[in-house]
Amino acid sequence: MTESRALVIGVAGYQRFPALPAAVRNDVRDVRDAIVDGGYAPSEVTLLVDEEATRGSILAALDHMAAGPALIYFSGHGAADHLLLAGSDPRRLSRTAIAADEFATAVRSIPATNVLVVLDCCHAGAIGRLPAAFYTRLASGRAVMASSRADELSHVLPGRPNSLFTEHLLAGLRGAAPSDDGQIRIFDLFEYVQPRVTRDHPGQHPVFEARLEENFPVARPTAATAAPRDDEGFRYDAYVSYADRTPDAGWVWEVLVPRLERAGLRVAVSGDSGDPGVPHIVNAERGIRTAKRTLLVLSRAYLTDHEADFENVLAQSLGVQEGSYRLLPVLIEPIDNVPVRLDQLTTLNLADPSRAPRDFDRLVQALRSPLPRRT
Template identity: 65%
Template sequence: MTTSLWALVVGIAGYQRLAPLPAAVRDDALAVRDVLVDDEHCGYPPANVTLLLDREASRDAVLGALARIAAGAGTDASVVVYFSGHGGRDAGAEYLILADTDPERLGPTAISGAEFSAALRAIPARRVLVVLDCCHAGGVGRLKSGLAEPLYERLTTGRVILASSREDEFSYVLPGASHSLFTEHFLAGLRGGVPSDDGLVRVFDLFEYLQPRVTRDRRTQHPILKAHVEENFPVALRAGGRPEAPVKDNDGFRYDAYVSYADRTPDADWVWNVLVPRLERDGLRPAVSGDSGDPGVPHIVNAERGIRTAKRTVIVLSRAYLADHTAGFENVLAQSMGVREGTYRLLPILLEPINDLPVRLEQLTTLNVSDPARRDRDLDRLVRALHAPLPHRDGIS
């Protein structure tokens, strides 16, 4: 990686005027710093990485560290800013809450969204990733206040903002875990989990890796990414810069299945709690509609890319699915692609009894998991079909 690498890592568990947060907040920040400076992983020069924990993370210290990055990082640098702690809101304004913040005087003692945005804009680097882990809950029973999505929109000019959850959700520390759920997968991605054929961890690939894993482990937590950039830029070395063979099978497919479903209960619960774990347990590589693809790119583009790079498209049929226009686009696209190629790409699963399927879907052999007597057998059939080569319309695989 020829660009210079800079980072600021902030973790605040001990506040002077607020109740303490879980130790996982501090451990998250320490682990992020350690993986960034590890030559076997991200390869950041230790001198370019500032770590601020608890009392060290004052308003002046954080702004000063951002100013040092602005002074040292050139336009071709890659910069990561990681913040784990409280966010706050007052009179419509958003704030990062620092160790010395007075909750009765947020303006002069916290860092407002406008100040934070200005500090980021002062960094000349064209590749800046801001990671905000601003809400913890779950096994430890304490919460961090989150930040509203309009703030992320203001911060994204030339930047990528990765947040641990939606503004109306909590970010969880699972019972017995040493790290927050979000940061656990963020770290795993930086430690080599993100596939790469050029030895680099790229920003959208990192999100594509961690987002479905976080949501798989906690269905009510959805990391989000806001971006106004023109490239999938690198944020770190992968495994010290060692490239990995492209993640494709012998037929050139990146995924075994693209899962198209209606993203609402109970369909989403079944997909994430039953279908995806079963496919992964059997060594298959699923991509899930809405949780794969490049953030900031129109869904129609990401859907086409996911369906094209997956061997089969699995559609989870329900009444909600048939009423969903996005889902309809996906299954029509997959079926049309199969017609052009002379293959059968579409594999339907019936999640609930439906007597009036569209003719183009009714003609396909459908697996039925709505019937308890057939559920396990048809899931086995699904796994076998996804492991097998694509069937061709001339009857020859």
């Protein structure tokens, strides 16, 4: 995704139109995170939320988008052939909103070979009406993916943190969409999103219009970031840090991981959750940052393993920075000389047959619970 640019816009707090659900703000931040994880440089992603998303700021951001693949995402009200902004006035739309043809002209002027516009437009709480001009003035290399037909509603399902369309869009961008080469391409993304949206709500049909010469890539998710985030923002409940040698490896793969997965927990394992060919230190950092807890499998071999030492130091340092307790140690054999920084942590004893069943249950409960915070 070299030289890719993105503009991510979300408006929920309207002054003269009905406010939209909190899911809109979740949508824009989650889309930003997903495309950064998918290869966009953070410095090349512009995020405009609520009052920041003015007519001037949006048009200026479009005007400054450079050559290279580009993605533009908008979530908010769409009505009367306009994108409605926080300060839009129904009596002065030409000066307080962005007309469909004006937006289409700005998109057409971007000096990029391929541009994807994604619209999750809502009206009256969760109602979407998409301006026809977005579809009728497409230039070559431009595509529009929209949440619903012009005469349909776009829904936020009860209890969901994201709108229905963006929920499936995020999953596709994070790796659920099919791919032969590890890159999520535009046609494959829509083919993933459309049937799932309509399956979850039969009255909503995403729309795709394009003038393209290639099935260009939209994202390239890494193995450590392909899973969707939970309500706390984590992709995994546990990152397992262990010594990859006998007997520790056998216990991790034959006992620990199957038991955690049977409990419905999302598990990433050191050395197995990263991208092949990428340095272990890079994959380990990605896995630790995207997991709620780092599970240390303590043994004599673990205490002499340099890679394992790096992992637990990184997780502990990250916890100090965040004001949280990231490390969760478990003991799989009796050991002495545990480093003081680890010995001070409450350790679950899975080596003692009389304690292991109870401590396994405590482990599962700890991984299901919110991340403990320092007070």
